[in-house]
Amino acid sequence: MSGHNRRQWQRYAQEVHILWTRSLQEGDRVGIMVNFSRGGLCLVHAEPLEKGQRILLRLPQTMAGLSKDVWAQVAWCVPMANEKYALGLKYENPLLWTRYR
Structure with missing residues (x-):
């Protein structure tokens, strides 16, 4: 299956700072989104x-x-070489509203 793309949606490269939190009671944290699709995104952050x-x-x-x-x-x-972590995040509901098709 070499070259087979398992992804359901096309992925777009874009580096953007993203705020995130574990709960509504916690404060926001900042990570860097490196790519995204309608189904999820990859976020780089300092903690696993x-x-x-x-x-x-x-x-x-x-x-x-x-x-x-x-x-x-x-x-x-x-884990990444720069003491950060790449996180694969899957949205609970696909983002059908995104501008990217």
């Missing part, structure tokens, strides 16, 4: 998160024409 953990993402206006808060789950977490 556990697979399955639920977080609230505050998506920027540039993605949808309006700011939007969406819940996502950690699908994977991979």
